[in-house]
Amino acid sequence: MTKTTQPDSRTVKALLQVFAVLVLAGLAILLFSPHAGADDAAAKVQGNFAGADYWREVSDGTVGYTTSKGAEHGQLINVSGERWRELRNKWISPGGLYAIGGSLGLLTLVYLTLGCMKLDKPRTGRLILRWGLFDRAMHWFVAITFLTLAFTGLNILYGKHFIPEYFGYDIWKNLIALSKFLHNYIGPIFSIGLLVMIIRWFGNNFFNMTDVKWFIQGGGLIGNKHPSAEFLNGGEKGWYWALTILGLVVVGSGLVLDFPLFGLTRNDMQTANLIHGGVSLLLVAISLGHIYIGTIGSEGALEGMKTGYVDETWAKQHHDLWYAEVKDQAIDPAQAQTDKSGKADKPGNAEKAEQA
Amino acid sequence: MAKMKFLCDSERCIECNGCVTACKNANETEWGIQRRRVVTIDDGEPNETSISVACMHCTDAPCMAVCPTDCFYQTDDGIVLHDKDLCIGCGYCLFACPFGAPQFPSEGAFGERGKMDKCTFCAGGPEEDPAKQKAKYGANRIAEGKLPLCAEMCSTKALLAGDAQKVSDIFRERVVYRGHKDGAWSSVDEQKAAPGKQGPEALVPGQMDSQQMAALASELAVDASNIIAKA
Numbered sequence: 001m002t003k004t005t006q007p008d009s010r011t012v013k014a015l016l017q018v019f020a021v022l023v024l025a026g027l028a029i030l031l032f033s034p035h036a037g038a039d040d041a042a043a044k045v046q047g048n049f050a051g052a053d054y055w056r057e058v059s060d061g062t063v064g065y066t067t068s069k070g071a072e073h074g075q076l077i078n079v080s081g082e083r084w085r086e087l088r089n090k091w092i093s094p095g096g097l098y099a100i101g102g103s104l105g106l107l108t109l110v111y112l113t114l115g116c117m118k119l120d121k122p123r124t125g126r127l128i129l130r131w132g133l134f135d136r137a138m139h140w141f142v143a144i145t146f147l148t149l150a151f152t153g154l155n156i157l158y159g160k161h162f163i164p165e166y167f168g169y170d171i172w173k174n175l176i177a178l179s180k181f182l183h184n185y186i187g188p189i190f191s192i193g194l195l196v197m198i199i200r201w202f203g204n205n206f207f208n209m210t211d212v213k214w215f216i217q218g219g220g221l222i223g224n225k226h227p228s229a230e231f232l233n234g235g236e237k238g239w240y241w242a243l244t245i246l247g248l249v250v251v252g253s254g255l256v257l258d259f260p261l262f263g264l265t266r267n268d269m270q271t272a273n274l275i276h277g278g279v280s281l282l283l284v285a286i287s288l289g290h291i292y293i294g295t296i297g298s299e300g301a302l303e304g305m306k307t308g309y310v311d312e313t314w315a316k317q318h319h320d321l322w323y324a325e326v327k328d329q330a331i332d333p334a335q336a337q338t339d340k341s342g343k344a345d346k347p348g349n350a351e352k353a354e355q356a
Numbered sequence: 357m358a359k360m361k362f363l364c365d366s367e368r369c370i371e372c373n374g375c376v377t378a379c380k381n382a383n384e385t386e387w388g389i390q391r392r393r394v395v396t397i398d399d400g401e402p403n404e405t406s407i408s409v410a411c412m413h414c415t416d417a418p419c420m421a422v423c424p425t426d427c428f429y430q431t432d433d434g435i436v437l438h439d440k441d442l443c444i445g446c447g448y449c450l451f452a453c454p455f456g457a458p459q460f461p462s463e464g465a466f467g468e469r470g471k472m473d474k475c476t477f478c479a480g481g482p483e484e485d486p487a488k489q490k491a492k493y494g495a496n497r498i499a500e501g502k503l504p505l506c507a508e509m510c511s512t513k514a515l516l517a518g519d520a521q522k523v524s525d526i527f528r529e530r531v532v533y534r535g536h537k538d539g540a541w542s543s544v545d546e547q548k549a550a551p552g553k554q555g556p557e558a559l560v561p562g563q564m565d566s567q568q569m570a571a572l573a574s575e576l577a578v579d580a581s582n583i584i585a586k587a
Contacts, residue, residue, distance in 0.1 A: 057397065058407075062397060064396050065399035066395045068390050070390060070393070073390075073395070076397070076455070078453060078455070078456055081451060084422075084451055085421055085422055088422060156424045160425060173441060173442055176444055177444050180446055184468075188466075258466055259467075266451050270451050273448075
């Protein structure tokens with residue numbers, strides 16, 4: 001037994017020696033390494049990380065650990081919140097008022113100086129089909145949803161400054177809740193209408209030299225002669241592209257705000273909100289020009305979108321090149337009446353333009 | 357008039373989440389709503405530091421500034437409360453809040469988030485009927501002359517709640533005992549007592565007599581009312 005144990009104890013001794021050498025080497029490394037001194041160990045024990053460095057880290061939006069399951073709850077400070085508040089309350093909100101107020105002011109000035117643009121010559125009484133049933137339905141679908149979104153959106157941005165004061169708590173409570181509800185649900189419906197409209201009228205809306213000349217003459221404001229125009233004039237094409245580009249931006253950012261799912265962060269929402277607010281206010285300001293021209297600004301313009309038919313005189317005055325193409329299609333009002341009830345959705349003009 | 361504020365002493369917070377539990381229990385908030393949370397920076401690292409955070413009842417509250425319904429209001433005590441009848445759940449307060457305090461019961465399509473819920477400093481909300489108030493906004497301990505339960509139940513007294521002046525007085529006392537001239541935002545490392553130096557830096561925490569501490573306390577005294585007024 002003893003014989004067998006002796007080699008064993010020797011092996012143990014040798015192992016211990018090796019271990020001692022390793023430990024010493026390890027200690028030597030620890031002692032001479034610059035980062036693992038006794039001071040560092042003490043600092044590790046004291047630990048607690050506070051002071052300016054801590055505050056700097058926290059206010060940079062560092063994410064820590066938390067048992068809370070709420071979205072972004074690991075972040076102590078939402079760094080961009082204050083910037084969003086600043087941009088929204090000090091730039092977008094007053095900016096929108098300047099844009100819309102400026103637009104309204106300009107249109108009032110135009111109306112007071114020029115008044116309603118009447119037809120130069122008496123009406124011939126013969127009508128030309130300008131907008132088919134589908135075009136008109138689409139126009140009014142987009143118009144009504146647009147106006148609903150504009151009014152509810154303006155209420156969401158500006159309502160609190162005067163509605164509770166003048167109309168009381170109960171009206172305000174219901175109005176703002178309805179505004180948010182309508183705005184959030186009609187938004188996607190509007191976007192479908194907008195997309196259909198953009199596609200349907202895409203072909204008619206490319207600018208050409210006629211439109212450049214139209215713009216140079218200010219759409220008839222500069223000089224005495226009314227500038228030439230095709231089925232759509234430069235102004236109408238401009239409105240189409242404003243609505244297409246700005247409208248798509250508004251729809252895109254609006255859908256982000258509408259669907260706070262898919263792990264969207266506060267940051268994404270802030271960005272979407274700023275884009276949505278700024279661009280939609282600009283769009284509302286521009287839309288006032290379109291509404292003005294289409295209603296009190298110009299005689300006969302609304303008829304086209306209401307009944308689908310325009311008077312020959314109106315067509316000749318405002319869209320002379322288009323009139324030259326379609327003047328043989330002019331019909332009597334009685335005929336138009338029967339057509340309207342039936343399948344009058346044959347806008348030769350619109351189809352022609354689409355082919356072009 | 358008192359200005360109510362929370363203060364969390366990061367040197368004391370041990371991440372026990374007692375405040376979170378106390379809050380949940382006092383206010384019986386909806387499933388998924390957690391008004392208070394504890395965040396630990398550098399978890400598991402040598403510098404691990406925890407802080408309990410909820411609505412800080414800002415004097416210039418961003419939520420109030422951006423709310424489209426104007427449902428927020430400040431009580432005379434500086435507590436920021438909101439009217440859930442007016443709230444439309446748009447989420448703007450959450451976008452603006454620096455502390456992630458506003459909570460929403462759901463996050464659905466078409467921006468359906470439900471009515472916002474947040475810390476009320478245990479001061480309830482705008483509802484006359486006490487039962488309805490309790491159900492809608494949680495406890496109204498302030499009306500009973502009590503402070504928020506989270507701070508009351510904090511085991512290390514890291515979380516302080518109450519009048520800003522009182523809270524800062526308590527905190528200043530701690531600063532004196534610990535010898536931290538910058539309060540919660542200073543590290544032990546920087547504050548080692550330096551022999552041969554004059555003033556508070558010459559004093560070693562735990563080795564001062566009461567006179568020395570009183571002298572140091574008055575030297576470090578800050579009138580919080582000026583700070584509050586400035587804010």
